[in-house]
Amino acid sequence: MLRGRLHILSLVGLVLGIACTEAALATTAIVPRDDEMVVESRAIVIGRVLGLSTSVDVDTDLVYTYTRIAVNTVLKGNVTAREIVLKELGGETRERGTMIFGMPKFEAGQDVLVYLNTWPDGSLRVHQGFLGKFKINRDQVTGRLFVERQLEGENVSIMAGSGNNGTNRSELETYTRRIESLMEANRAKMLAFEQSYYSDVPLLSEPADYHAKEFKDEMTPLWALLNPTTPSRWFEPDSNQPVVFYVNPTGAPSFLQLQEDMQSAMSAWSIGSLRVNYGGTTGGCGVQVADGANTISFNNCDNYFSASQSCSGLLAVSGIVRYMPNQTTTIGGTRYAKAIEANMSFNPYGLCNFTNRCQLQEVVTHEMGHGLGLGHSSDSNATMSGYVHFDNRCASLMPDDAQGINTIYPGGSSVGQLRIMTYDLPAASMDRDYTAHLEASGGMGGYNWRIVSGQMPYGLQLGLSGMLFGKTTASGNHQFVAEVRDLSGNTSQGSFMLVVKQPGLAPAITSIVYKKKKVFLTGDNFEEGAMVYVDGEGLTASLDGSTLKTQKRKQKVGLHFVYVVNPDGKQSGTFQFIVE
Numbered sequence: 391m392l393r394g395r396l397h398i399l400s401l402v403g404l405v406l407g408i409a410c411t412e413a414a415l416a417t418t419a420i421v422p423r424d425d426e427m428v429v430e431s432r433a434i435v436i437g438r439v440l441g442l443s444t445s446v447d448v449d450t451d452l453v454y455t456y457t458r459i460a461v462n463t464v465l466k467g468n469v470t471a472r473e474i475v476l477k478e479l480g481g482e483t484r485e486r487g488t489m490i491f492g493m494p495k496f497e498a499g500q501d502v503l504v505y506l507n508t509w510p511d512g513s514l515r516v517h518q519g520f521l522g523k524f525k526i527n528r529d530q531v532t533g534r535l536f537v538e539r540q541l542e543g544e545n546v547s548i549m550a551g552s553g554n555n556g557t558n559r560s561e562l563e564t565y566t567r568r569i570e571s572l573m574e575a576n577r578a579k580m581l582a583f584e585q586s587y588y589s590d591v592p593l594l595s596e597p598a599d600y601h602a603k604e605f606k607d608e609m610t611p612l613w614a615l616l617n618p619t620t621p622s623r624w625f626e627p628d629s630n631q632p633v634v635f636y637v638n639p640t641g642a643p644s645f646l647q648l649q650e651d652m653q654s655a656m657s658a659w660s661i662g663s664l665r666v667n668y669g670g671t672t673g674g675c676g677v678q679v680a681d682g683a684n685t686i687s688f689n690n691c692d693n694y695f696s697a698s699q700s701c702s703g704l705l706a707v708s709g710i711v712r713y714m715p716n717q718t719t720t721i722g723g724t725r726y727a728k729a730i731e732a733n734m735s736f737n738p739y740g741l742c743n744f745t746n747r748c749q750l751q752e753v754v755t756h757e758m759g760h761g762l763g764l765g766h767s768s769d770s771n772a773t774m775s776g777y778v779h780f781d782n783r784c785a786s787l788m789p790d791d792a793q794g795i796n797t798i799y800p801g802g803s804s805v806g807q808l809r810i811m812t813y814d815l816p817a818a819s820m821d822r823d824y825t826a827h828l829e830a831s832g833g834m835g836g837y838n839w840r841i842v843s844g845q846m847p848y849g850l851q852l853g854l855s856g857m858l859f860g861k862t863t864a865s866g867n868h869q870f871v872a873e874v875r876d877l878s879g880n881t882s883q884g885s886f887m888l889v890v891k892q893p894g895l896a897p898a899i900t901s902i903v904y905k906k907k908k909v910f911l912t913g914d915n916f917e918e919g920a921m922v923y924v925d926g927e928g929l930t931a932s933l934d935g936s937t938l939k940t941q942k943r944k945q946k947v948g949l950h951f952v953y954v955v956n957p958d959g960k961q962s963g964t965f966q967f968i969v970e
């Protein structure tokens with residue numbers, strides 16, 4: 391039995407050049423003992439591979455592969471990021487290739503347990519090459535999860551007699567318990583190892599050069615499951631029931647139209663067989679308060695978010711907080727546990743990041759995706775990407791998001807031809823916040839809107855979800871053609887006229903009629919939402935052309951005084967009428 395510090399005897403076979411894949415270099419290895427792996431690694435992490443990309447180092451001309459991993463469980467080490475990026479030597483771009491035998495091979499979508507150490511600059515990499523990487527698989531017969539070291543097909547020979555030392559295959563739960571007890575038994579050794587080899591090396595969640603790189607060879611992006619080791623989903627859609635969310639309005643930003651904004655995210659996800667409904671308001675709150683209802687809240691009642699003075703960090707947290715692992719259903723080969731409760735909680739210290747409803751809608755849509763079973767996508771354009779876009783997408787899905795949710799909730803079908811349902815847009819007023827929605831029906835759902843000709847008045851925008859929003863100083867008539875596209879690429883176009891009215895003109899009453907307990911006023915410059923004051927009492931009124939019609943209110947016989955106040959505060963002169 392061979393033992394030693396250096397487990398990989400012939401370190402690497404390194405071939406530099408153009409697609410030199412024929413090189414017959416190999417790596418010889420001894421499987422290290424579990425306790426050696428535990429002591430010598432700086433971090434041990436369970437997660438899902440989100441994606442891989444390769445890049446040539448400008449100084450050395452070597453190719454490096456960057457592997458993004460969504461962190462699910464940290465068994466060891468100071469890893470706090472939800473995503474980490476490993477940097478490994480080797481890989482291939484269009485022009486260059488660097489071949490290393492014995493480097494760990496990852497595939498997007500794979501669930502893995504990895505032992506990690508760091509390069510001198512603090513970038514993470516797998517400890518002991520392929521030996522430190524375990525794939526997590528579900529046993530088809532028992533349904534249990536196993537970790538497995540991949541020893542074949544790597545141009546690697548394992549020394550005879552090896553393998554009696556370290557675990558190559560084990561049930562995941564048994565293995566993680568073994569790691570935990572080995573950590574417990576080797577605290578002093580771990581500390582000494584870290585101090586003598588890594589005392590002044592940082593541990594970076596991603597290499598310092600990672601974000602500056604432009605990856606032209608990004609592999610096919612992938613949506614991901616929220617919890618790859620035990621995926622869960624709602625069973626309601628299987629019996630045509632909706633998934634219902636309730637909203638706690640306490641602490642919500644004042645610019646929100648709470649129900650409308652929450653509902654926009656719910657309709658975005660209501661594709662395929664999935665229906666997400668707004669259930670009304672609730673007193674429930676937080677993410678950790680499990681009360682049986684799916685809650686969206688803003689008041690941090692469970693103190694999940696700690697105080698912060700800077701406007702950065704987490705915006706919101708969400709997820710399926712309770713599920714039943716022993717109630718399962720299998721969809722497309724994946725076994726899902728039954729989701730029982732999802733909560734979404736906004737960080738009150740992060741609300742300063744939102745300046746309009748569209749931005750908040752994007753985050754609600756993203757977080758709701760987690761509540762429906764999706765994790766972070768490696769498609770940077772996806773709404774389920776780990777990074778917020780604030781690119782006027784509002785509450786909308788990208789194809790990758792839709793593909794993900796359709797995989798978890800398959801079914802549903804096209805309901806008739808894709809059609810635009812909005813014909814007339816309400817008029818906007820200069821310098822006043824404006825919102826309107828372009829609506830569509832039919833097709834495959836998942837509507838994305840864009841302007842194909844004409845222009846919106848400066849300051850107003852059409853969000854990808856079809857929401858028109860903003861504030862403009864350009865009065866007049868603005869014509870544009872908008873196009874809606876559904877998930878399968880069907881499109882429909884419609885022509886719209888948006889009238890922006892001049893502000894500041896006071897309403898003026900020219901005549902009054904009182905009949906059937908309602909006051910009818912005709913005049914000029916009445917605006918939608920104007921209030922009619924009769925003897926000082928404010929009555930709501932509806933506007934039809936140039937006529938305001940109040941709600942019903944019996945007026946006494948005699949003389950009455952009336953004036954109108956527009957929503958901008960402009961007031962008409964007082965007019966009189968007599969009830970006989």
Ligand SMILES: [Zn+2]
Binds near residue numbers: 756757760775
């Ligand atoms: Zn997220």
